[in-house]
Structures are given as C-alpha cells and as structure tokens.
Amino acid sequence: MIIDSLLQTLGDLLGPGGLLTDPADTAPYCTDWRGLYHGRTPAVLRPNSTGAVAACVAACAEAGVRLVPMGGNTSMVGGAAVPEDGSELVLSLSRLARIRAIDAIDMTMTIEAGVTLKAAQDAARAAGCLLPLSISSEGSAQIGGVLATNAGGNNTVRYGNARELVLGLEAVMADGTVFEGLRRLRKDNTGYALRQLLVGSEGTLGIITAAVLQLSPLPRQVEVALCGVASPEAALALFMAFRAADPSAIQAFEYMSGTGMALVNTLIPDAGLPLSEPAPHYVLVELATARDDGTLRDLLEGVLAEALETGGVLDAVVAESGTQRLAIWKLREEHSEAQKRAGGSVKNDVSVPVSRVPELIARATSACEALIPGIRVAPFGHLGDGNIHFNLVQPEGADTAGFLARDHEIMDTVCAIVRELEGSFSAEHGVGRLKPYMMPDWRGGAELAAMRRIKQALDPKGILNHGKLLPDASAG
Numbered sequence: 297m298i299i300d301s302l303l304q305t306l307g308d309l310l311g312p313g314g315l316l317t318d319p320a321d322t323a324p325y326c327t328d329w330r331g332l333y334h335g336r337t338p339a340v341l342r343p344n345s346t347g348a349v350a351a352c353v354a355a356c357a358e359a360g361v362r363l364v365p366m367g368g369n370t371s372m373v374g375g376a377a378v379p380e381d382g383s384e385l386v387l388s389l390s391r392l393a394r395i396r397a398i399d400a401i402d403m404t405m406t407i408e409a410g411v412t413l414k415a416a417q418d419a420a421r422a423a424g425c426l427l428p429l430s431i432s433s434e435g436s437a438q439i440g441g442v443l444a445t446n447a448g449g450n451n452t453v454r455y456g457n458a459r460e461l462v463l464g465l466e467a468v469m470a471d472g473t474v475f476e477g478l479r480r481l482r483k484d485n486t487g488y489a490l491r492q493l494l495v496g497s498e499g500t501l502g503i504i505t506a507a508v509l510q511l512s513p514l515p516r517q518v519e520v521a522l523c524g525v526a527s528p529e530a531a532l533a534l535f536m537a538f539r540a541a542d543p544s545a546i547q548a549f550e551y552m553s554g555t556g557m558a559l560v561n562t563l564i565p566d567a568g569l570p571l572s573e574p575a576p577h578y579v580l581v582e583l584a585t586a587r588d589d590g591t592l593r594d595l596l597e598g599v600l601a602e603a604l605e606t607g608g609v610l611d612a613v614v615a616e617s618g619t620q621r622l623a624i625w626k627l628r629e630e631h632s633e634a635q636k637r638a639g640g641s642v643k644n645d646v647s648v649p650v651s652r653v654p655e656l657i658a659r660a661t662s663a664c665e666a667l668i669p670g671i672r673v674a675p676f677g678h679l680g681d682g683n684i685h686f687n688l689v690q691p692e693g694a695d696t697a698g699f700l701a702r703d704h705e706i707m708d709t710v711c712a713i714v715r716e717l718e719g720s721f722s723a724e725h726g727v728g729r730l731k732p733y734m735m736p737d738w739r740g741g742a743e744l745a746a747m748r749r750i751k752q753a754l755d756p757k758g759i760l761n762h763g764k765l766l767p768d769a770s771a772g
C-alpha cells in the first residue's frame with residue numbers, strides 16, 4: 297500500500313512524537329470548531345522545522361497523497377476540514393512555534409506559523425511594540441492560519457487586514473521547495489508579490505511556515521466604551537461622530553444586536569451588562585493613541601456627551617481600568633461561543649460599504665424572519681469596516697438538525713441582499729469548504745478562471761487543501 301510505505305517514510309523523517317496515527321490522537325484534528333465537519337485521517341504530521349515541513353510535502357507529492365495544512369483549527373468555514381473518506385493526511389504547524397526575531401527599530405517581528413496570535417501579541421508588547429491584529433479566537437488561532445485566511449478582526453478599521461501587515465513570508469510550495477521570502481523591507485518592488493498571493497490562499501497554493509510582520513507603536517492612551525443605541529442608523533451616526541472628532545483615534549468600532557448581547561448575558565458566566573437596562577443595539581468603541589497628552593478621555597466623553605444629549609446614544613459606560621476594558625470586550629468576544637451554546641446557528645460573514653450597514657441589517661432581518669418564523673437574528677461585528685457577522689440562531693426549542701439543513705437557503709437569502717448592496721459573501725473568514733459553491737456565482741468568469749490557472753501552476757497535482765476555496769472543476 298502506498299500509504300503504509302509513505303507513513304513509514306514520514307515516521308522515520310519526523311521522529312518520536314512527530315507522527316500521530318492512533319485514532320484517539322488524530323480525532324481532535326478531524327472536527328472543526330463549529331462541529332460542522334467530522335472527518336478521518338490515517339495520520340497527523342507534526343514537523344518541527346521548515347525543512348521537515350518541506351520533506352513531508354515532497355514525500356506526499358511524490359506519493360500523490362493529499363495534505364490538509366492545519367494551524368489552530370479555528371476556521372468558521374471548514375478551512376482545515378478533513379475529508380470523511382480518510383484519504384488525506386493532516387499537516388499540523390503547531391510545533392513551528394518560535395519567535396525568530398523582534399526588531400524594535402525596524403518595528404518587525406519574524407515569527408513561525410505555529411505561534412498563537414495571542415503569544416505573538418504578547419511578545420511584541422514585551423518588546424515595546426504593538427502587533428495590531430486582533431480576533432476573537434486569538435488564544436488558539438495560529439499565525440500561519442491567520443495569514444493563510446488573511447484574517448481581519450477588530451482593528452481592521454485602523455490597521456487593515458492581516459495582508460497589510462505582512463512584509464515577508466516563508467512557505468513550502470506544493471513540490472516541497474521552500475520559498476524563502478523573509479525580507480523585512482517597506483519597499484521591495486521586485487516582481488509578482490508572491491507573498492500576497494499566498495496570504496488568503498487558504499493553504500491551497502503553499503504552506504506558510506514563517507512571516508515577517510509589521511509592528512506599530514504601542515498606544516500610550518486607550519479608552520473603551522460600551523454604548524446602548526436605538527438603531528443601526530444611530531450606531532453608524534456615532535461612528536461618523538468619532539470619525540469627525542479624530543479619525544486617527546478609532547482603534548475598533550464594533551456593533552452588537554440586542555438579541556446577540558442577551559445570549560451572551562444569559563449563556564456566558566460573568567458576562568453581565570454594565571448598563572442600567574438592555575438596549576435594542578450596542579456599540580463598543582475603542583480609541584487609542586501613541587500620544588501622551590492625556591486628552592483621549594476628553595475626546596471620548598465629548599463625543600458621547602453630545603450623542604447622549606441628542607438621543608443618538610441611549611446610555612453609555614466608559615471603562616475606568618484595564619479590568620473593565622477586558623470585561624467590556626468579553627461581551628463582544630463571547631458572541632460566537634454564546635451562539636454555539638444557544639443551539640444551531642448559521643453564519644454569514646458578509647461585508648457591505650459602511651454606509652449601507654443599517655440597510656443590510658434591516659433588510660436581512662426581515663427576510664430571515666419571513667423565511668423562518670421565530671429565528672433569532674443576532675448580527676454583530678466590525679461596523680467600522682462594514683463587516684457584519686449576520687448570524688442566525690435556531691428558534692428556541694426547534695430541532696437543530698432540521699434548522700441546520702436549511703443553511704444554504706438562509707445563506708442565499710442573506711447573500712442576495714448583500715449582493716444588491718454591492719458587498720461580499722465572505723469578508724474575513726474565507727471560503728473554506730463551506731462556501732466554494734458560491735464562487736462561480738460571485739467570482740465566476742475571468743476571475744475564477746485565473747484562480748484555477750494559478751492553482752494548476754503552483755499545485756499541479758492538487759495535493760494542498762483539496763476541496764477548499766475553489767469549486768469542483770465542473771463548476772463555473
């Protein structure tokens with residue numbers, strides 16, 4: 297059997313602890329965070345160096361055996377889902393966990409794929425710098441996966457997506473050769489930006505093993521407030537008020553629905569609402585600046601006072617300490633977990649131009665409520681950059697499997713509206729295994745044809761993350 301001799305070779309190559317074959321050990325790699333996919337694999341490869349990743353890929357390419365590259369396994373769209381037929385091997389990047397260098401003068405960090413985003417943020421902070429990428433799953437999500445999906449997150453409004461932070465990249469290509477592009481230059485116009493092609497390719501073109509990330513100055517003042525607002529229009533008006541006051545100060549501007557917040561308050565321990573009463577909608581605003589002039593609180597309170605006076609904001613609380621800041625952020629970051637605990641949920645990670653967010657929320661809410669009476673509409677997300685997680689939770693007491701069986705119907709209902717509003721069906725989570733069926737419709741024609749040619753050129757045997765991002769050859 298090809299697979300037996302391949303596993304023998306890989307076992308010799310990876311050494312003790314480098315190859316997991318016992319089903320009890322491989323099982324955690326075969327289910328995704330959402331529990332949408334339950335696969336099987338003969339083995340999980342755990343290389344501990346770029347050279348070892350390259351050797352694994354070369355051996356698999358030669359044997360024609362497919363690989364699923366995997367980081368923290370936190371994808372919302374089955375980006376690292378393992379197929380059910382047991383034909384593919386998992387390649388885990390977790391043991392590539394070194395921070396190779398941090399340079400506080402150049403403000404760069406050279407870091408391996410398996411470092412968690414949280415560990416990377418902490419290391420940057422310890423060196424007096426800020427790694428400005430922040431996502432709810434940062435405690436488990438690993439740099440390789442974060443870059444492979446071009447993660448967005450809470451600070452995109454100010455610093456851009458992961459892509460904007462990548463100066464250099466090291467990756468193992470589908471034939472086992474190593475792309476050694478760990479340059480740390482702000483300016484480098486030397487041919488195709490291969491690193492940018494790999495960022496966002498969801499492991500289908502190469503396996504990211506390390507990267508050079510751009511750091512920023514640490515803020516010297518940070519302010520966080522939670523506001524209750526009457527409507528999404530009021531939330532957008534508040535965003536514009538902060539932008540008018542000082543656009544450079546906005547670090548995050550997050551929207552949450554009353555329904556979503558109530559789920560967090562009920563289902564997550566120690567997540568109480570710090571306002572006197574619940575509001576129909578909420579905004580979390582974080583301001584930050586590297587200036588040291590003590591004026592940021594005045595800026596925040598000035599904008600809030602005016603909005604409270606005109607009724608744009610119904611109620612607001614400003615964090616008085618780091619602990620309170622974390623408590624407010626917890627209300628936002630636990631939205632996914634609360635929705636998971638509430639039963640089946642269907643996610644729509646969509647984006648529209650910021651000006652159209654209120655219309656998106658109004659129209660998609662009516663459409664979903666008409667489609668499934670009793671459905672719990674719980675949108676939240678990054679209002680400041682137009683990315684709303686238009687999530688739907690099953691009606692209370694409904695049959696979970698029956699609700700989830702209607703996921704395409706629900707996603708298509710929301711996406712039809714997103715399309716009319718000139719948005720995207722996947723703003724930051726990627727396409728993964730869940731959404732390739734949407735690609736012909738949204739990215740068909742020349743765009744999809746070019747993507748297929750790129751895949752064919754860089755991975756002619758189709759061994760990397762098969763079935764993700766691109767639809768079957770027969771589609772589109």
Ligand code: 2HG
Nearest residue numbers: 432629632643677685687
């Ligand atoms: C977030 O913004 C993540 O918290 C997860 O992107 C969103 O659960 C989701 O849909």
Ligand code: ZN
Nearest residue numbers: 449677685724
């Ligand atoms: Zn998000």
